[in-house]
Amino acid sequence: MQSRHVASPNLAVGALFFALGCGWVALDSATWYYGQDLYALHDQQTILSLVQRYYAVEAFAICAVIAGAYLTYGGMKQWSSIGKPDSIRFILADSLTSRRDLKIGTLAGVLYALIYLFVSSIIVFQPGVNSGAWSGLSALSWNAAACCGSVGTVPAVIVYLAPQAHLALQIVPFDALFAVVVPLLVGFNVVVAAHAVRNKDVRENARWVSTFGVLAGLFTGCPTCAGLFLAGAFGGVGATSLAVALAPYQMLFVVISIPLLALSPLLIAHNARMALRAACPIPSPRN
Numbered sequence: 001m002q003s004r005h006v007a008s009p010n011l012a013v014g015a016l017f018f019a020l021g022c023g024w025v026a027l028d029s030a031t032w033y034y035g036q037d038l039y040a041l042h043d044q045q046t047i048l049s050l051v052q053r054y055y056a057v058e059a060f061a062i063c064a065v066i067a068g069a070y071l072t073y074g075g076m077k078q079w080s081s082i083g084k085p086d087s088i089r090f091i092l093a094d095s096l097t098s099r100r101d102l103k104i105g106t107l108a109g110v111l112y113a114l115i116y117l118f119v120s121s122i123i124v125f126q127p128g129v130n131s132g133a134w135s136g137l138s139a140l141s142w143n144a145a146a147c148c149g150s151v152g153t154v155p156a157v158i159v160y161l162a163p164q165a166h167l168a169l170q171i172v173p174f175d176a177l178f179a180v181v182v183p184l185l186v187g188f189n190v191v192v193a194a195h196a197v198r199n200k201d202v203r204e205n206a207r208w209v210s211t212f213g214v215l216a217g218l219f220t221g222c223p224t225c226a227g228l229f230l231a232g233a234f235g236g237v238g239a240t241s242l243a244v245a246l247a248p249y250q251m252l253f254v255v256i257s258i259p260l261l262a263l264s265p266l267l268i269a270h271n272a273r274m275a276l277r278a279a280c281p282i283p284s285p286r287n
Helices: 002-039 044-081 088-096 099-119 173-198 204-217 225-234 241-279
Strands: 123-125 141-145 156-162 167-171
Touching: 002 044, 002 173, 044 088, 044 141, 044 173, 088 099, 088 173, 088 241, 099 123, 099 173, 167 173, 173 241
Parallel strands: none
Antiparallel strands: 123 167, 141 156, 156 167
């Protein structure tokens, strides 16, 4: 009973931090969205100052998300001391305490994050763009737009990392959040899946759910953000037909992928529990 009191606080506090961080980004994004027309009336210097403060607060919220994920991870690891060997909690904890599986999951999460940065157009690389479109820019600089977009896409920031090399960062509120949340969930999925595969107790339905969630997660970020921002800045250069086609479905990808990524480790653990019970059936009590 005492171990339960040890395990619960980390998990509860971690979940609270995670939820508060995500909730704050969503609330702040909605607040800016409804006031974007007023923000746009300010001069550019004031807009830059407001956007800078906005993203400083969002960075703090994302740090809370990361801290929450770490505390949740610590709390889940302690399930191994309070759960039965054939319970879902124990199986999840067992996978999270495996250094080998953690390394695989960490590597997968990092690689996925890099892919996500390009797919969601956070990293913009356009070698075919006429260098005249970047006229007047020869060094690291940044700019911001206060409007106009949907919830989570304003305010937008573009950082010109290497203008002459046509390399930039396009940052919007939801993209910045999902670039952290989705890879964390993907890494967790891979850790649990790797543990299950190594023990040969993952079934096809769990693989399908996890794989579909991972693929859909690539599109939780706004695929049109860089295109729309660059189109406004450079006369339509950045917009692409794929980005425009996917734009209306961003929230659909969010609604599909996030729950799948969150639930698929539970499904994998459930399959592992069924396999374990089938291999070592519990005898029924004699009459």
